[in-house]
Structures are given as C-alpha cells and as structure tokens.
Amino acid sequence: MTAEQLHKFIQAPGLLNQQSLPQLRELTERFPAFEAGWMLYLKNLKNLNDVSFEQELFNGAIRIHDRRKLYVFLNETDDTADQTGHKDDIFEMIFPPEYNLEATGNVVESSEEVTGTKREKPRKGAGLIEKFLEAQPKMPQINEKEAGAPSEIKSAQEDGNEDFVTETLANIYAQQGYHKKAILIFEKLSLKYPEKSTYFAGQIEKIKYLMNN
Numbered sequence: 001m002t003a004e005q006l007h008k009f010i011q012a013p014g015l016l017n018q019q020s021l022p023q024l025r026e027l028t029e030r031f032p033a034f035e036a037g038w039m040l041y042l043k044n045l046k047n048l049n050d051v052s053f054e055q056e057l058f059n060g061a062i063r064i065h066d067r068r069k070l071y072v073f074l075n076e077t078d079d080t081a082d083q084t085g086h087k088d089d090i091f092e093m094i095f096p097p098e099y100n101l102e103a104t105g106n107v108v109e110s111s112e113e114v115t116g117t118k119r120e121k122p123r124k125g126a127g128l129i130e131k132f133l134e135a136q137p138k139m140p141q142i143n144e145k146e147a148g149a150p151s152e153i154k155s156a157q158e159d160g161n162e163d164f165v166t167e168t169l170a171n172i173y174a175q176q177g178y179h180k181k182a183i184l185i186f187e188k189l190s191l192k193y194p195e196k197s198t199y200f201a202g203q204i205e206k207i208k209y210l211m212n213n
Contacts, residue, residue: 006037013077169185
C-alpha cells in the first residue's frame, strides 16, 4: 500500500472495505509501530463492524502516541469531516508536516491544522475508545529550544556534539531525505528517553515506510 493510497483512505475513510482490510492488516504486521497503519486498520474494522475490533483496539492503542487522535479519527465520518473541514486536519494528525511525502515521490497535500472546532457527539461504540483516554500516559516533550537556529544545527553537526541530537534535527533530516541519519538520531533519542521509546519506534517505522514507497 502506497502513501497515496493511505492519503486517499484518510481523506475518505468510508472507502475502507473488505478489500482494504487485509492490506492494512499486513501493513500493521510489517510495521507494528506505524501509527497511520494502525489507525486506518482500526477504522476499517470499525466500518465493517468486525468482531475483532475490540481486541485489535487494545492491541493498536498501545502503539499510538496520542490516543485522542485515534478517538477523533475513529468517530469521524465522511459527512462530518466535510461539514467541519477536518479531513486535512486528520491527515496532519497521522502524518505531521515534518514528514514530506513529496520528497519520497508520493505527492500529497495537507492544510494547516484546525483547532477548537466543535465536533459531532460520538456515536455508538465511542465509550470503548474513551477507556484509553483515561489511561493515556504522559510523555515528556523535548524542548524545541534545544534545536536552535539552522546555523546552530550546522555548527553542532560540525563540532560532533552528540548532546545536540534532538527530535527536531531528526525531522529535518527526514524532510531532506536523509532517512538513515534520521533513523539513527531517533534510535539515540530512544536510548536517551526510554519512557518515549514506543513513540520514537513509531517515528522510525514511518521513515522506513516512506523509504520503501
């Protein structure tokens, strides 16, 4: 499944059907830390009222950094997304702006994130998902000031300052197509911040997926 196909399903999750389900299941098996794959897979199961949805929800939720995004995506419909303009918002939830799909040959567009918009009351089945919101772990954020200005980043690279390895720098590498360097930084960050290892593993899986598509 290509990034373009993922974009299509995010834009119109109502298209997720029996044919897309095995592809998404395979995607989660190949890239178990890839958040976008899990979100679409769970949405697909929910669309089909699949009996395995509840169990897979437990399996997938532990791999998703922000479960509120999962909650919104699972309860959003094509109609409500059209009315509220959330489709591009949902796309950015799953693929943050720092991951430039165009750089990998998969040209997609996304708009600025929409916030503070009133959403439709959750439909039946939302209560199950709410359980994960209460248990959502708090993860420390890396101070963006660590990244500094572009000139500081270049200087730190030249000086070989290992302490300067940051998530922002990794995202810059990923955006510029230096995928291996980005992966190496995320691996170092995972060791430095073990409490965020699941999140960094997901970022690595995203980069690997983009490298192969």
